[in-house]
Amino acid sequence: MPGRASNLHAIELDLFLEALARRHGYDFRGYARASLRRRAAGLAIKLGCATVAELIPRLLYDDSLLPEVLSGLSVPVTEMFRDxxxxxxxxxxxxxxxxxxxxxxxxxxxxxxxxxxxxxxxxxxxxxxxxxxxxxxxxxxxxxxxxxxxxxxxxxxxxxxxxxxxxxxxxxxxxxxxxxxxxxxxxxxxxxxxxxxxxxxxxxxxxxxxxxxxxxxxxxxxxxxxxxxxxxxxxxxxxxxxxxxxxxxxxxxxxxxxxxxxxxxxxxxxxxxxxxxxxxx
Amino acid sequence: MTAADPAQGPIHAFAIGCSAGGLNALHAILPELPEGFPAPVVVVAHLGANDGGNMAAALRRDCRLPVVEAEERLPAQAGTVYIAPPDYHLLMEADHTFSLSADAKVLNARPSIDVFMESAAEAWGRSLAAILLTGANADGAAGMAAVKANGGLCIVQDPDGATAPEMPDAAIALGAAHWIAQPDRIAFLMISLCRGRGGGFPE
Structure with missing residues (x-):
């Protein structure tokens, strides 16, 4: 069984995605969770939040945050003529x-x-x-x-x-x-x-x-x-x-x-x- | 005994990370695993973008277990050695299927050992044993710490004798090693751990 910390991370991420989908209409709930969790954690650090859960109130009440959230969750990494x-x-x-x-x-x-x-x-x-x-x-x-x-x-x-x-x-x-x-x-x-x-x-x-x-x-x-x-x-x-x-x-x-x-x-x-x-x- | 005590319960999955000198160390371990080994073994090695197939082929020749490249959305199955594909991060989902990501390199590595081990620690918790072998950078140390924090068991190759001691040294410095062992002992430990780890370090 996963440890307690893992369950907590999973709950936080679920709630965050629910907030994003219901408040802003961007539904990431069909994304594979493991890499999304890393991205959400990175976003929390970037926005000065100690946890992904702390992102939730800001996501709900601060509309100006949305572009940065979408950007953080879809971290684009690409190169020319890859493969x-x-x-x-x-x-x-x-x-x-x-x-x-x-x-x-x-x-x-x-x-x-x-x-x-x-x-x-x-x-x-x-x-x-x-x-x-x-x-x-x-x-x-x-x-x-x-x-x-x-x-x-x-x-x-x-x-x-x-x-x-x-x-x-x-x-x-x-x-x-x-x-x-x-x-x-x-x-x-x-x-x-x-x-x-x-x-x-x-x-x-x-x-x-x-x-x-x-x-x-x-x-x-x-x-x-x-x-x-x-x-x-x-x-x-x-x-x-x-x-x-x-x-x-x-x-x-x-x-x-x-x-x-x-x-x-x-x-x-x-x-x-x-x-x-x-x-x- | 706390929930994070490593000395309880059998191991159901193994994660192995390595970099410089890793192929030799893997050759000392993987061929010793018997057919029908009761857990998946996932190997994350730093390779050039075109070396992945070669490593799988080299290991396949000497292993009794099937050696395949990990594929996205497929479940990690017991008795199989999975190799992370080059130039992608490999991750483990909660339902024990593999994910890939093309996100930025972490500590200059893709695949990153930290990325895999952190996700595997979440997915497998106490039933994971993570093994960190030779390597010339600090990737894997944070991953091992995450495995330990989630109740998993951490084995680090003895830096004394490793081709490149930096990687095992970094994990040991983080306090993320339960056991330190030479590669030729590690397969034996893995086999014992599948039966349970109540006895601590097997003599």
């Missing part, structure tokens, strides 16, 4: 199919601070498809979205990402897509103009457009099975026939209710294609 082999596979296996479409719609769900969606846009630019592509990059965290839309990163990081970029099949220099100054790198307007950033909550919002590719990496790992199933159902609904789904490399579609709706393009890289003619679960 280069995935981007290489998109370039080699998905691009030839996407190129045949007159217009390409892409949804990146959970874009955090934008590193991944810019990686994708750079890839599409290099293969000559970006001009006919519209990317919808969504996240629950408005602070992260604002940063993503700015497209400004420490210049040092761009150097670090260059290795990933080259492994992913990049044909130029990553830095060529940025203007540099004062130790920062700003993404070119030509890359950014094909991306629309928007607030979207995978827990409670519906499908907003039909897309040819959904990219959602390292988001489902934070959800419990039930919420994973809901979100995969959303993706299934949003994808056109034959549309592609790209998940994180450790995210497992196999046990999901939506598994039958997709066939693997490259199972180890978690690249899938929506089957034709199978109704959503």
């Amino acid at each position: 280069p082999s995935v981007f290489k596979a998109i370039r080699e296996q998905l691009v030839p199919v996407l190129a045949t479409y007159p217009r390409i719609n892409i949804w990146q769900a959970g874009c955090a601070t934008g590193e991944e969606v810019y990686s994708l846009a750079i890839l599409l630019e290099e293969v000559g498809l970006l001009h006919k592509t519209q990317i919808y990059a969504t996240d629950i965290n408005d602070q992260a979205l604002a940063k993503a839309e700015e497209g400004i990163f420490p210049a040092k990081l761009i150097e670090k990402y260059t290795e990933n970029y080259l492994k992913a099949g990049g044909t130029k220099a990553l830095v060529a897509y940025f203007s540099l100054g004062y130790g920062f790198a700003k993404i070119d307007a030509a890359i950014k103009q094909r991306i629309s950033f928007a607030h979207h909550n995978l827990v409670s919002d519906g499908v907003f457009c039909e897309v040819n590719l959904v990219v959602c990496r390292n988001v489902l790992i934070y959800f419990d099975r039930q919420l994973q199933d809901r979100v995969l159902g959303l993706f299934d609904t949003s994808l056109s026939r034959g549309g592609f789904l790209c998940l994180g490399t450790k995210e497992n579609l196999a046990f999901s209710a939506a598994a039958n709706a997709f066939q693997p393009v490259d199972a180890s890289l978690r690249l899938y294609r929506k089957r034709q003619g199978v109704p959503p679960p």
